[in-house]
Amino acid sequence: MKNKILPAVLISVTLLTSCDSDAPGLKDVFAGHFLIGTSIDRRELSGADPGALPFITEHFNAVTAENAMKWERIHPEPGTYYFDLADSIMDFAQNSGMAVIGHVLVWHSQTPDWVFRDSLGNQLTREALLERMKDHIQMVVGHYRGKVLGWDVVNEAVDEDGSLRQTPWLSIIGDDYIEMAFRYAHEADPEAELYYNDYNNEEPLKRAGVTAIVTNLKEKGIRIDGVGIQGHWHLDSPDFTVVDESINEYANLGMKVMITEMEINVLPTPAWLYGAEISKTAEYRDSLNPYAKELPDSVGLQLADRYAELFRLLLRHSDQVSRVTFWGINDGYSWKNDWPIPGRTNYPLLFDRDYNPKPAYYAIIKEAAKLK
Ligand code: G3I
Numbered sequence: 001m002k003n004k005i006l007p008a009v010l011i012s013v014t015l016l017t018s019c020d021s022d023a024p025g026l027k028d029v030f031a032g033h034f035l036i037g038t039s040i041d042r043r044e045l046s047g048a049d050p051g052a053l054p055f056i057t058e059h060f061n062a063v064t065a066e067n068a069m070k071w072e073r074i075h076p077e078p079g080t081y082y083f084d085l086a087d088s089i090m091d092f093a094q095n096s097g098m099a100v101i102g103h104v105l106v107w108h109s110q111t112p113d114w115v116f117r118d119s120l121g122n123q124l125t126r127e128a129l130l131e132r133m134k135d136h137i138q139m140v141v142g143h144y145r146g147k148v149l150g151w152d153v154v155n156e157a158v159d160e161d162g163s164l165r166q167t168p169w170l171s172i173i174g175d176d177y178i179e180m181a182f183r184y185a186h187e188a189d190p191e192a193e194l195y196y197n198d199y200n201n202e203e204p205l206k207r208a209g210v211t212a213i214v215t216n217l218k219e220k221g222i223r224i225d226g227v228g229i230q231g232h233w234h235l236d237s238p239d240f241t242v243v244d245e246s247i248n249e250y251a252n253l254g255m256k257v258m259i260t261e262m263e264i265n266v267l268p269t270p271a272w273l274y275g276a277e278i279s280k281t282a283e284y285r286d287s288l289n290p291y292a293k294e295l296p297d298s299v300g301l302q303l304a305d306r307y308a309e310l311f312r313l314l315l316r317h318s319d320q321v322s323r324v325t326f327w328g329i330n331d332g333y334s335w336k337n338d339w340p341i342p343g344r345t346n347y348p349l350l351f352d353r354d355y356n357p358k359p360a361y362y363a364i365i366k367e368a369a370k371l372k
Helices: 006-014 054-057 084-095 126-143 166-171 177-190 204-219 241-253 295-314 358-370
Strands: 035-040 063-064 099-106 150-153 193-198 228-230 233-234 256-265 323-324
Touching: 035 054, 035 099, 054 177, 054 228, 054 241, 063 084, 063 150, 084 099, 099 126, 099 177, 126 166, 126 177, 150 228, 177 193, 177 204, 193 204, 193 256, 204 241, 228 295, 241 256, 241 295, 256 295
Parallel strands: 035 063, 035 323, 063 099, 099 150, 150 193, 193 228, 228 256, 233 256, 256 323
Antiparallel strands: none
């Protein structure tokens, strides 16, 4: 069977002693404020990097499957589901007492073309696509019923101007595809929290679009528990006042707010590639990869200041923010090394490639200590 991770590998890595660093676990530092999560994927579980899982248990109390639960991975062909990798993530998380976030049920990206077509290649009708969406959600959410804290039910459905993104889901089903996805997810696991998740949804126009979705669901009595702000951010953008406003605005709608995929890019990047529109990329140039050997101290300190500013804000909102998830365990694992420009060396997280805490780590710990 594909994607099989041997339980023995899991057992042996979880028995390793925790990482060498005497840096306190993030999850303990922020206990009482919010969950601290990380993405997790095949590489961390494979045993190839024996430090990965002990490091995760040391610092995090929530995990999000970075890729394992996406449609193209878990349900790549009609009627065929591959749960092995996601099951391994679930086993690891349960054995370590961590919350699991299901990512993601309905997304325009990483969804195979066949999903929208019949066996003859014709576009599905609204009814047929709804049926297919329902089957997928019942199967995936049902498989993990009672085990997942919450699901990213719909991901990235809003454009930068606040309108609904043009996707096959929208054009074939119509704009109620979002509410149908939430209805199906709730039926499949009535206990699970249900989230809408997006990037740049702290910006006012996009935020208005997300607010409209939440309001519509609530008016119809459909369960939605929270809004995920992905947090694919930069040293110079966004101005965190928009994050501050967004947390208040979503929370005022009764939503839990989560920062769901956070990192802060330190490399020069054209502004049109800010965000996480993965269909957009640019070609590699050495001038866009200035820290190929190491991160200069001055930039490491800029990163630390930026993280400190952000965590000051998040801690101020800790009654509204339920989780902060980093998109990667250390700099070497970040998708930002290969997007939007492949082959760069990025440093967007709190730990370096050898799991050493960076100034940014100490900066956020200091913010938490101020509240003690
Ligand atoms: O696993 C294969 C490997 O076998 C193959 O050799 C290699 C060659 O390209 O590809 C590997 O798969 C890549 C995978 O990441 C694992 O590294 C895929 O090509 C690549 O498309 C995939 O990218 C992921 C991306 O979503 C698209 O699914 C990133 O890891 C993941 O961090 C990123 O996460 C998304 C969130 O789900 C939604 N929000 C935006 C965020 C960033 O794009």
